[in-house]
Amino acid sequence: MKTLIICESVHHGNTKKIADAMAAELNADIKKPGEVDLGKIGEYDLIGFGSGIYMGKLHKNLLKLADNLPEAGKKSFIFSTAGGDNESMKNHKALKDKLASKGFKLIDEFTCRGFDTFGPLVLVGGLNKGKPDEKDLGSAREFAARLKGSK
Numbered sequence: 001m002k003t004l005i006i007c008e009s010v011h012h013g014n015t016k017k018i019a020d021a022m023a024a025e026l027n028a029d030i031k032k033p034g035e036v037d038l039g040k041i042g043e044y045d046l047i048g049f050g051s052g053i054y055m056g057k058l059h060k061n062l063l064k065l066a067d068n069l070p071e072a073g074k075k076s077f078i079f080s081t082a083g084g085d086n087e088s089m090k091n092h093k094a095l096k097d098k099l100a101s102k103g104f105k106l107i108d109e110f111t112c113r114g115f116d117t118f119g120p121l122v123l124v125g126g127l128n129k130g131k132p133d134e135k136d137l138g139s140a141r142e143f144a145a146r147l148k149g150s151k
């Protein structure tokens with residue numbers, strides 16, 4: 001299953017760690033949104049989209065890319081790291097809606113906490129120090145392994 005992972009990870013590289021763990025499991029190509037050749041989307045069977053959560057949403061470059069995607073009807077997954085609670089994946093909604101409008105089939109979603117020093121948090125040394133940690137990376141690998149069996 002040829003897989004592309006598109007990841008924007010601008011705060012501490014937290015989501016890139018998750019993307020790398022998933023990519024190793026799936027033998028996937030990894031690109032930033034700005035590096036994606038939209039003409040080559042058709043070559044992939046499965047496409048993953050991931051970033052940190054910024055002001056309640058995935059990164060704007062990911063959302064912008066989704067607007068420009070061809071109506072490829074591909075299998076997809078979404079992943080994120082967040083400073084706060086995203087357990088219900090509520091912060092994935094904007095991207096989820098865009099992917100659905102392009103006929104992408106969402107197979108699964110993943111989220112975990114990531115080190116966060118946004119705004120005043122820096123004064124207390126940040127939230128979620130050391131996250132994502134080995135346990136999170138293990139969960140990301142397990143998540144990716146399950147995707148391999150997806151229809």
Ligand SMILES: Cc1cc2nc3c(=O)[nH]c(=O)nc-3n(C[C@H](O)[C@H](O)[C@H](O)COP(=O)(O)O)c2cc1C
Pocket residue numbers: 008009010011012013014015016051052053054055056057081082083084085086113114115116117118
């Ligand atoms: C500008 C900014 C806004 C953020 N907004 C949120 C937010 O709305 N909700 C949340 O849970 N975390 C928020 N965070 C924390 C990040 O989601 C968290 O640190 C994440 O792991 C960053 O991922 P990255 O290192 O891959 O960029 C914010 C961080 C920054 C820098």
